[in-house]
Amino acid sequence: MTRFAPHSAAQVRQAPLPGQPVSPAEWAAAGQALAAGRLTLLGLWGEPQAVRLALLDASRHRIGLLRLEAGETFPSIARLHPPAQRLERKIADLFGLAATDSPDPRPWLDHGHWPHRHPLGHPQPPAAAAAPYAFLPSEGESLHQVPVGPVHAGIIEPGHFRFTAQGETVVRLEERLGYTHKGIEGLLLGAPLARGAALAGRSSGDSAVAYQWAFAQAAEAALGLAPPPRALHLRAIAAEMERLANHLGDIGAICNDAAFAMMLAQCAVLRESCLRATATAFGHRFGRDLIAPGGTTRDLAPEGAAALRAATAEIAARLPRLIALYDGTASLQDRTVGTGRLAPELAHQFGAGGFVGRASGRDFDTRRDLPYAPYDRLSFRVPLRQDGDVNARIWIRFAEAEQSLALLAELLDTLPEGPIAAPLPALEAPREGLGLTEGFRGDILVHLTLAPDGSIARGHFRDPSWFQWPLLEAVIEGNIIADFPLCNKSFNCSYSGHDL
Numbered sequence: 001m002t003r004f005a006p007h008s009a010a011q012v013r014q015a016p017l018p019g020q021p022v023s024p025a026e027w028a029a030a031g032q033a034l035a036a037g038r039l040t041l042l043g044l045w046g047e048p049q050a051v052r053l054a055l056l057d058a059s060r061h062r063i064g065l066l067r068l069e070a071g072e073t074f075p076s077i078a079r080l081h082p083p084a085q086r087l088e089r090k091i092a093d094l095f096g097l098a099a100t101d102s103p104d105p106r107p108w109l110d111h112g113h114w115p116h117r118h119p120l121g122h123p124q125p126p127a128a129a130a131a132p133y134a135f136l137p138s139e140g141e142s143l144h145q146v147p148v149g150p151v152h153a154g155i156i157e158p159g160h161f162r163f164t165a166q167g168e169t170v171v172r173l174e175e176r177l178g179y180t181h182k183g184i185e186g187l188l189l190g191a192p193l194a195r196g197a198a199l200a201g202r203s204s205g206d207s208a209v210a211y212q213w214a215f216a217q218a219a220e221a222a223l224g225l226a227p228p229p230r231a232l233h234l235r236a237i238a239a240e241m242e243r244l245a246n247h248l249g250d251i252g253a254i255c256n257d258a259a260f261a262m263m264l265a266q267c268a269v270l271r272e273s274c275l276r277a278t279a280t281a282f283g284h285r286f287g288r289d290l291i292a293p294g295g296t297t298r299d300l301a302p303e304g305a306a307a308l309r310a311a312t313a314e315i316a317a318r319l320p321r322l323i324a325l326y327d328g329t330a331s332l333q334d335r336t337v338g339t340g341r342l343a344p345e346l347a348h349q350f351g352a353g354g355f356v357g358r359a360s361g362r363d364f365d366t367r368r369d370l371p372y373a374p375y376d377r378l379s380f381r382v383p384l385r386q387d388g389d390v391n392a393r394i395w396i397r398f399a400e401a402e403q404s405l406a407l408l409a410e411l412l413d414t415l416p417e418g419p420i421a422a423p424l425p426a427l428e429a430p431r432e433g434l435g436l437t438e439g440f441r442g443d444i445l446v447h448l449t450l451a452p453d454g455s456i457a458r459g460h461f462r463d464p465s466w467f468q469w470p471l472l473e474a475v476i477e478g479n480i481i482a483d484f485p486l487c488n489k490s491f492n493c494s495y496s497g498h499d500l
Helices: 009-014 024-035 082-095 184-188 193-200 205-223 229-257 261-282 304-327 330-336 344-349 354-358 390-413 469-476 481-491 495-499
Strands: 040-047 050-057 062-069 073-075 098-100 143-148 160-166 169-176 431-438 443-450 456-462
Touching: 009 062, 009 205, 009 431, 024 050, 024 062, 024 073, 024 082, 040 082, 040 443, 040 456, 050 443, 062 431, 082 098, 082 469, 160 481, 169 469, 169 481, 184 193, 184 456, 193 205, 193 443, 193 456, 205 229, 205 431, 205 443, 205 456, 205 495, 229 261, 229 304, 229 390, 229 481, 261 304, 304 390, 330 390, 330 481, 344 354, 344 469, 354 390, 390 481, 469 481
Parallel strands: 073 098
Antiparallel strands: 040 050, 050 062, 143 160, 160 169, 431 443, 443 456
């Protein structure tokens, strides 16, 4: 077994977290522990001459960070633990570090159109012509393929889905992503913290608050800095409003994909109330540029508390009727119950976060299990189901919306007075920090290495969608093609947050 020295949540969030150097054998042993289910994969990313592995010991609520020096190759974790597969392909694309004995060495983010290959490692000229992407073969009688995307109908991010079907029944779905790659890790290099916080808030627009908070946590851990209590409360208020707005929007959109537009219309009204109240309270509908290392950039506007209370009161009054409408519509239940079931063992193996994991029995929420202020002083319930279908993912959203309403009432009632930001201390040496917050999709991870001048020497963001997109391929098997929109929307993975 590797010399795995995990840290408590308090240690991770309050102090620098340097990566623990390991040997190739110890790195491989960590892969074996992941394969055995003793540890959960939190993140896997590269540097020009090293690879990093973030691990969760869920039974002890502790986190470890391993660092392996790498020349051109490193031992594959994916050959033992499939959730690491796409992360290793990303490392190869960005840094040119190849995983030895990888089960899938195909490119992932690099579609052959970048001006350089391996742009963050040792840049090389691109190939003369990009080879066609080799989708995995399927064998059997009467099979046909249906390509969908990357351009879709409506306002939606680009992604390609290759269905292999027998009649209407899906035999295999294979995704190809990377179309919204923005080069965020490259943009972070040498950037001041303010620029890094802005990039974090723009990585996945529907999770601006959660990303900014994870970024701030990583910077504050590296700096050994504690934000003021009022700032932490303001962050949580914005985060719960973000969670509430997204869950309401998703519930309506899923029902709309089952041709029940009434629910979409009702949920859209309530989502808009959330966004308008957030704009009144914090100056931006999505809370963008609200959170920065050290605290928040804006205080609650004078009319902000009243706007938040009015919006949440309206939602609390109307939500029970929407729940009854969903539960009492047989034609809607016919489309959602039993559709796109995610087996609990897969949810646990992939460390699926948020409503995807909790609808399939994975009882994990960063706010509770790796607590950070002010959630460590708040009382809330993490909903859990075992059925794992589209219906279960809707019910988890309903339950989380109810919990967010209760949390918002408590946060507004207990909002402390005082400053909203603490000054950033000077550094004398490079420092590393890890941030981990609970976005509406699940846990968001940010790792930062700060230079002595306070700029970002290296940064990495990991969206929960990295571990959810592969599971969407699994849940659609055996379902009909017409149910894919329901399955897809019930996951609502981020393209932009995944593609970096």
